Amino acid sequence: MLVLLALFGLVRGPVEDRLREELVASKLLTPPPAQGAFEQMGQSALMGTLGGLRSLVATFLTLEAFDHFSSKSWDDLRQSYQIITALEPRDETHWVSVVWHLGINATANMETDERLPAFERKRRFKEYAFQAIEFAERGIEQLPESSAIRIQLAEVYREKLKDDCATARVYGDIIGLPDAPGYARRFHGYFMARCPGKEKEAYAYLMALYREGEQQHLPTLIKEIKNLEEKLDIPGPRRIPDADPDRPKKAPKRPPNLLPGDILIPFTREDLRRIHG
Amino acid sequence: MNAESTASNPPLRAAARPVPLFSPGRVATIASGTVTQLVRMKTFYFLLAFALVVVAVGNFNLPATPAKELSMIKKVSFGTMDLFAWLFAIVATALLIPRDQEDRTLYTILSKPVRRIEYLLGKLCGVLVVVGVSLVIMYGICATMIGARESLFVSAEIEAMAANGGYSQEQIDEQVGLIRQQGLRPELGLAVLASFLKAAVVAAVTIFLSTFASSSLFTIIVSILIFLIGHAHTMASSFWLHSSDNSLFVQMLVKVVKILIPDFQLYSFSEGIVQGEAVAYALVGQMGLVTAGYLVVFLLLSLLVFVDKEF
Numbered sequence: 158m159l160v161l162l163a164l165f166g167l168v169r170g171p172v173e174d175r176l177r178e179e180l181v182a183s184k185l186l187t188p189p190p191a192q193g194a195f196e197q198m199g200q201s202a203l204m205g206t207l208g209g210l211r212s213l214v215a216t217f218l219t220l221e222a223f224d225h226f227s228s229k230s231w232d233d234l235r236q237s238y239q240i241i242t243a244l245e246p247r248d249e250t251h252w253v254s255v256v257w258h259l260g261i262n263a264t265a266n267m268e269t270d271e272r273l274p275a276f277e278r279k280r281r282f283k284e285y286a287f288q289a290i291e292f293a294e295r296g297i298e299q300l301p302e303s304s305a306i307r308i309q310l311a312e313v314y315r316e317k318l319k320d321d322c323a324t325a326r327v328y329g330d331i332i333g334l335p336d337a338p339g340y341a342r343r344f345h346g347y348f349m350a351r352c353p354g355k356e357k358e359a360y361a362y363l364m365a366l367y368r369e370g371e372q373q374h375l376p377t378l379i380k381e382i383k384n385l386e387e388k389l390d391i392p393g394p395r396r397i398p399d400a401d402p403d404r405p406k407k408a409p410k411r412p413p414n415l416l417p418g419d420i421l422i423p424f425t426r427e428d429l430r431r432i433h434g
Numbered sequence: 435m436n437a438e439s440t441a442s443n444p445p446l447r448a449a450a451r452p453v454p455l456f457s458p459g460r461v462a463t464i465a466s467g468t469v470t471q472l473v474r475m476k477t478f479y480f481l482l483a484f485a486l487v488v489v490a491v492g493n494f495n496l497p498a499t500p501a502k503e504l505s506m507i508k509k510v511s512f513g514t515m516d517l518f519a520w521l522f523a524i525v526a527t528a529l530l531i532p533r534d535q536e537d538r539t540l541y542t543i544l545s546k547p548v549r550r551i552e553y554l555l556g557k558l559c560g561v562l563v564v565v566g567v568s569l570v571i572m573y574g575i576c577a578t579m580i581g582a583r584e585s586l587f588v589s590a591e592i593e594a595m596a597a598n599g600g601y602s603q604e605q606i607d608e609q610v611g612l613i614r615q616q617g618l619r620p621e622l623g624l625a626v627l628a629s630f631l632k633a634a635v636v637a638a639v640t641i642f643l644s645t646f647a648s649s650s651l652f653t654i655i656v657s658i659l660i661f662l663i664g665h666a667h668t669m670a671s672s673f674w675l676h677s678s679d680n681s682l683f684v685q686m687l688v689k690v691v692k693i694l695i696p697d698f699q700l701y702s703f704s705e706g707i708v709q710g711e712a713v714a715y716a717l718v719g720q721m722g723l724v725t726a727g728y729l730v731v732f733l734l735l736s737l738l739v740f741v742d743k744e745f
Contacts, residue, residue, distance in 0.1 A: 183711070185714065189672065
């Protein structure tokens with residue numbers, strides 16, 4: 158009996174190993190979680206994972222993370238997402254959620270939480286923003302073609318760290334990805350224009366976009382080009398003809414036959430003078 | 435005279451009809467009896483618990499995108515489906531042979547021209563029919579919930595985007611496509627098949643254990659342990675090897691476990707299908723063949739034990 162079992166085991170071993178590799182390569186099977194994840198898991202999560210309930214454990218932890226979000230327990234939330242992302246590293250939504258929670262929600266909370274002293278809020282603000290960036294980088298490593306993680310990362314750089322150069326770089330990385338949004342190209346240019354030392358490159362890039370046609374002549378694009386024209390001292394004839402979208406439009410010339418009180422007379426003053434003369 | 439009487443009177447004992455070596459009809463009869471037996475045990479009641487889980491998950495109100503919410507409903511539903519399938523396969527199979535012994539049905543069956551392999555195969559098929567039917571019903575419940583939520587999310591998204599006015603038809607279609615990607619797709623049926631294949635191997639292992647086990651409880655506990663080890667050994671072996679600095683003893687132990695215990699983790703490919711990955715049909719076919727191999731080997735092992743058993 159044991160011989161039959163062992164023989165079968167020896168035969169199926171290589172077959173199963175090859176099948177596993179192919180299933181992992183086709184993304185149907187998730188590779189084993191990182192060793193660090195095992196150490197961080199609670200007993201129940203560990204048992205669930207070992208028992209083939211990875212999805213269920215990950216979903217349960219997502220609900221737990223939502224609970225931490227509701228109670229603003231950001232460190233517990235990070236801990237939950239460490240395990241969730243280790244269990245399901247190929248689920249893009251986990252990476253996007255954790256970057257959003259830490260990079261946007263936790264940092265916003267640190268901006269407003271009056272219970273903490275100002276220096277501590279500032280320290281934690283940076284800490285959460287950098288943790289979000291770290292998660293995003295790990296997510297991009299797992300899913301190199303994900304634009305959703307990069308969009309969320311760009312939001313952290315743009316809205317929280319006010320780092321225009323990094324924002325431009327991230328939007329630049331999004332261009333060409335399979336599900337890249339159409340605005341990524343423009344945003345790459347807008348933030349590059351605000352990045353010190355990149356003005357010339359940004360001007361060339363935005364002008365190339367401008368030359369693509371009317372559909373690209375959006376107010377922000379024109380505004381950014383106008384700003385760069387001023388900064389780079391571009392000569393008048395080479396400047397774009399569009400009006401600055403932020404400047405108030407000139408009032409139309411008042412017709413000479415329009416009297417105060419908007420009374421329109423059929424003759425101009427010239428005609429009247431001629432008649433009287 | 436003598437010759438005449440012999441010709442007119444039938445022989446006192448009819449000549450024994452040859453019994454075929456294997457009869458699918460007999461297997462089907464035992465299988466249908468097993469199905470009836472399991473239905474009478476009110477086993478389908480667990481479907482109510484499943485329906486409750488699905489309805490509860492379907493009504494979670496999380497601040498998530500519709501696609502994420504659908505993905506969560508799918509993951510919980512299919513995870514629970516998988517859990518119920520293998521747990522049911524273990525418990526039902528572990529109860530059958532001891533119950534037949536207790537009820538003395540086993541003696542009646544085996545006193546007839548029924549081969550022991552037919553009995554074992556019939557029992558296994560009966561359990562698999564009940565597991566299969568349960569999985570189909572669970573899939574039906576889950577598909578109804580996913581379909582309902584999907585159409586709700588799609589109409590709400592279209593309405594919201596149209597009301598905003600700033601979106602082109604292309605952008606609306608793109609957003610709807612994202613929701614539909616996590617919605618009800620025909621490939622999900624293969625995830626159910628994966629759970630069925632896993633439950634079939636679990637049932638075969640359990641039937642083997644129950645042929646020599648002294649009690650149902652022992653069979654259930656050992657089967658669950660084997661299932662957990664079978665699921666974990668690939669994950670745990672790298673961890674053990676790392677923590678023991680690749681010690682020879684651990685290496686040997688890992689090899690022995692890998693040879694003796696089925697690798698249940700392979701069947702987790704259903705998770706990839708549920709998450710929306712493209713299905714490699716050839717690989718699913720190969721998994722079917724591996725499962726068939728497990729069923730044949732564990733049935734043969736069961737027969738080796740069961741054939742020598744005195745009742």
